[in-house]
Amino acid sequence: MLLVATRIRCSTLKQMFTNTLFFDNLTYNTFSRYGTLYYISLPFLFIGLVKTARETWLSWRQKQLDYAAPVLFWLLGEFVMGCILKGWSTPNTTRMIGIFIAYLYLITAGICRVWNCLKKIWQKRAFGGILASLYAVSFLSFAHYYFTDYNQLAYPMNWLFYETYDDIPAFLEEHRDQSWASRGVCYPSNYMYYLWSFRVSPYDVNIPVNGIQTFGKDSINEFPEKILVRNNYVVSNLDQPSIEFLTQIGYIPVQMDKHIFFICPFENYDVAVSQEQLFYLDNIHVLDQDIKFFGWCVDPEADAPFAGYLLEIDGAMVDVQKTPRTDVAGVLGREDYLESGFTAIIPLDTLGTCNSLTLTGVRADGSQSVIYQILRKEK
Incomplete structure (x- = not known):
């Protein structure tokens, strides 16, 4: 020992x-x-x-x-x-x-x-001049690095030192009549900045019971491991990697004083068709640099899952796999709903570039029914 x-x-x-x-x-x-x-x-x-x-x-x-x-x-x-x-x-x-x-x-x-x-005057003068020059050059180089490159390279320290979100509540209140304002928002810092900015009572959060990852619809402790595409995001003006990543997905950036508010890319589209009953589109997320588009659906005419699915993006067909949904079968008490799930892997920039996305259900007799369709809004 x-x-x-x-x-x-x-x-x-x-x-x-x-x-x-x-x-x-x-x-x-x-x-x-x-x-x-x-x-x-x-x-x-x-x-x-x-x-x-x-x-x-x-x-x-x-x-x-x-x-x-x-x-x-x-x-x-x-x-x-x-x-x-x-x-x-x-x-x-x-x-x-x-x-x-x-x-x-x-x-x-x-x-x-x-x-x-140093015994001679010229030696002392040379030593003093060289030393002063070295320190001056070092200081100027450090100052330049600190106020330029360092801002980007040191961004991971945001979980320790971060701006509060004072500008976000006012922004959301100003646009509360917009559909995107009711979506969940993911914040890139820990819960304390969220609580301070939104003036949330610690008793309401009850951290020992509820944890510190979420509050209501919001994620308040770093980005989740899987980027939730149907949520809004807030990132720092200095977080260039996240800015580029969200922009590539199709998020709509709104520049603010301290942050950039990214509006969910689904706000780029109008929902042209959406089956009202027995259909649910799960919280789509990024998976290995692609988007996992998944959910479940039951044919209302046959009261049974579709035999297959078709996903069309701007005229191009994307492979869709049927997936078991034990959760749906369990909640609804219908074992025959087990095969109601669907999953498709689509490119990361799909919601930033495509004009239309259509999910179609295919019945056993070959007939088809459009389940879900979104069309890009006209600017």
Whole structure:
């Protein structure tokens, strides 16, 4: 046990040095291009550490407290604290923020040490000019990267730091008479921002009982694993991959201040035909870069499932498979409804490009009946 504990502490100590001197792989803390401290500072930090340790040792031998001693003890204290951290509390940059007080002192001490070692004025001027230029270039490069590329590359941190949805309730209220406003909305951040923005009482949500994934028709904790095509979506202006993905599916983007509201692609269409009874189109979702179009239907004339189905998209036929629906048979109490399901896999951009989609039921005698048809609205 002692050996295992020692190995864990050594691993933690190594991680602490790596995370605080270089980068900790958390994009909201640091990134490898620049590190936690500009990499040009590291040689001076080590020189300063040697200088500080030597001065502390000499002050102890001479029984005089040197000003460098408290800094060294501070650094050692941070090391001890970092070794205690484990699990989610591993010594990342944020949790070890106190160590940078000592690091900054050591870097300064290292620069002063090099400066004092230079005997000639021109050497000191050259050293000062080169060092100032390196830090200036590093700062300008970092500032440019931070305000441009970093905004896109660091987007995964949205679950930690995110804008509230203050603009969404007002937007939905303004358009509450529109059919799409009654659809469920998927929000790309965790529940707390949703609750704050919509002023929902925690007692209504009852997280211990209901969980934190949904509230009513809305999804409030990241995008679901399967993109629900019949829902609306809200994404950040910075989330370029999601913006491109939803646009490809056929969602209608509405630019807002902090977000883009994507209206369900079915709002591009008018429903020309829809069997009123014994037909249901399930919540269509994206599956492996395609759309899974599925549901169930019973022929109202025969009071039995159709023998087969045809799906036509802009004149092209798409393969439709009959699928068993134990849920339908169980709820309706009809075993003969077991084969009422249908499933078709259609291209991801279908609802963004097609003008018509028609689902037809085929009876055993070969006769057909249109079950569902949508036609693109005229602009």
